[in-house]
Amino acid sequence: MELKMFILVLGLLVGSGSPDIGPNQGKCSDSLDPGPQDQGNHTLTPQSKKNFPVLSFGYDHVRLPFEISLWVLLASLMKLGFHMMPRLSSIVPESCLLIVVGLLVGGLMKLVAEVPPVLESKIFFLYLLPPIILDAGYFMPIRQFTENLGTILMFAVVGTLWNAFFVGGLLYGVCQFEGHRLVNVDLLSCLLFGSIISAVDPVAVLAVFEEIHINELLHILVFGESLLNDAVTVVLYHLFEEFSSVGTITVMDVFLGVVCFLVVSLGGIVVGAIYGLLAAFTSRFTSHTRVIEPLFVFVYSYMAYLSAEVFHLSGIMALIACGAVTRPYVEANISHKSHTTIKYFLKMWSSVSDTLIFIFLGVSTVAGPHEWNWIFVVATLILCLVARVLGVVGLTFVINKFRIVKLTSKDQFIIAYGGLRGAIAFSLVYLLNTDHFPKRNMFLTAIITVIFFTVFVQGMTIRPLVDLLAVKKKQETKRSINEEIHTQFLDHLLTGIEGICGHYGHHHWKDKLNRFNKKYVKKCLIAGERSKEPQLIAFYHKMEMKQAIELVESGGGSKLPSAVPSTVSMQNIQPKKSPQDRALPQLSKAREDEIRKILRTNLQKTRQRLRSYNRHTLIADPYEDGWNEILIKRKRMMELEKKISQMNNYLTVPAPAPDSPTIARARLASDPQAWGLKSLTESIPTIKVDLASPQSPESFNMVDEIGKKGSQSKASEEEDGLTMKVPSMTKPRKDKTANEDDDKEPQQRLMRCLSDPGPAGEEDEEDEPFLH
């Protein structure tokens, strides 16, 4: 099946010719279809009156987008195809398969005497790379990153420098030794080549490491290194490129190089942070235009990247900084759906980019001008490997003196082995000017060989090696509330002890930053009441939500003993009217029984009117207004029954807006007259119970009417209950930040199924809290 698809698409592709992406503007499709095209494009020759063309063929003006779409389609279909062959994809990492596909496509194109496109650097750097980096930066686990920042920087900066000079220098030596063909490769060229090839590539690392689920420490070390070494690469590249035209280097130049490095990296970070804060600030005001919220995040981040590139600062670092700075504030401001949108768009784009990059790498290999030189290529390969191993071992020796949790030799091996090279190196070499670098093609060949080696050999073998060495895998931890509380407690404890020791360590500065953040920054950037919400509460909400969702998904069948107090507490934890309320009233079976009993004993036989569980019709329902009151009262009555003794506490709710439903509820709650059960009975119209409803008639339908919107969510959930699981499983891009995203995932699933109505319904839902 996949084979047929593959062949079909290939046929399409080849038939329509190579896209305009490559530098060779080739003859392409014109040569294939001269006849019909002419007929379509000819307009004015009035020699003979032709018949009116009913069907004409005008390919030219859609060619570029058409071909781009075809490529994207090919990439996505390939991805789909791989996952249908599970055995293959468990042995070979996806990146390898994609390169192979690229090779095949390139080969096919060559066969048909088309000119295959090459991965042009502009396209790569401006369009293909940013989504991947933004995705990585936005979901970067900040805590682990900052804890290991020293180590990461050491590897990124010192490690890359070491690699560059080692490889460059020794390669020069080899060239000198080799004689005849290579002797005119000068030192600067070699150093430049060394600096390009020594950088660990984030795209390749992500692609491979994601599939092996290695423990978080190693993942963040290798991945962080691959991101931060961009600054080093940029500086070295420009440095050597400049000097190769000049010819000599002085000490002054070296010094300027160092300064340049600082400017490039810090400048990139500053630019990113500025845009990030702008994005956060903008998101504060988007409560009325929820639909374009994700756009702000994307555009600001992209602008950060482009602005950094304008000044030749490190665009990657800018993007990372922007994503990391934006996230905490934007997430507090935007709606759930926007959050989901951002997450999925980022994953989607980065996935497509990643696939395209590898395919093009394959195609370029077939297409690109090659100059094979055994000695040079083999020497490069060996030197790269050796340099990496030596670098890692040496640096770890130094680093371990400063780390609390030391890196074992297993860790070192994985770090060294995970130093994959990828498309960035390729693109950088491609950018080289052939006049200055006569041996550019040789460099290209060598780089492609190294890339292939690292991606294929290292990529394929890293998984069995990880298993063989019994390296710790990522723990699928469900963060418990205990851990959260105790971790915070310990943070405070350590900060205190540091104070006693008089030592301003890690905790002290973290504490200071947190205080500053809470006091000034959050107030600026987060809208409304959310700015004061402590992290623990947010975490607790998330947990409760998750449990509630699990409860619903399990059919509400088993009555979890813990569910009862939690769901009750859920209703209590809504003191403020927050514009994007995340808590839904998920009433457990126990509650349902309770409610049913109360209703039965005190009210008349209630029957539920049921037309369809369409939020539109229910909202537009003329009975709505009256219902509000009744529902509020009924809800209140139930809560009162449960929590009679604690009524007073409702009044200690800290000042939200005076007309917030919570206060209203509290006021009503404390009003003794409101208790009158008898009075309720008259005012309730009859509700028809539709016994044909899919769920158990009694329990479920009561609940529905009671929590108006809440019930609808429950209804649609139950109906979609099973289907909710499916989308997440076929999620193409796996979670990189496991814990957080796993926690959020159920919320989004829930939110997604609530997202069917049009904008009007959406608005309502967002702005009113569910609990009435």
Next chain:
Amino acid sequence: MGSTSSTLLKIPNAEVLMQETGFSPAHIIRLHDRFKALDKEGRGYLCPQDFGAIKELAMNPIGDRIIGAFFSPGKETVDFSTFVKILAHFRPVDKDRPKEPNSPEPINSRSNKLKFAFQLYDQDKDGKISRDELLKVLRAMLGMQVTEEQLESIADRTIQEADLDRDEAISFEEFRKSLEKVNIDHKMSIRFLR
């Protein structure tokens, strides 16, 4: 400053302290200096006010508990060896320390670190963290931003999760178990005290 050994001699019981806590001479000296700096009146011991003068502790939500941990029950003062022994809890664990079969567990072992933290929760020292104690800690950490119910819900939930023997309180074993996935060696160590 004189050489390490001469300064060391001035500190009472330095040898014994180093033995018990595993601190190096340099650390003992550093801590002694800090002790003297805190002990402004030069009495040779510290009292709660001396601790209170530390600014960071005043801002710390559990600052008073930390201070309280230094003072053994009944005593009003902290002498140098107690000071050092308490701080020894926060030494990073040295993995390559040879395990002598008869020696007691080092103060900075994972278990002892956890015990220290546990004691900070368990103020009445009954060996369990009751719901009230938990509530007090939560209130201290979360301040006035949350309502009573929220706290109670969180406390209930916490106890539910951790309480395995259903006695509505968290014992030390349950505490330890709930933190088994957290890298205590890392979380409760100060690099300064290596």
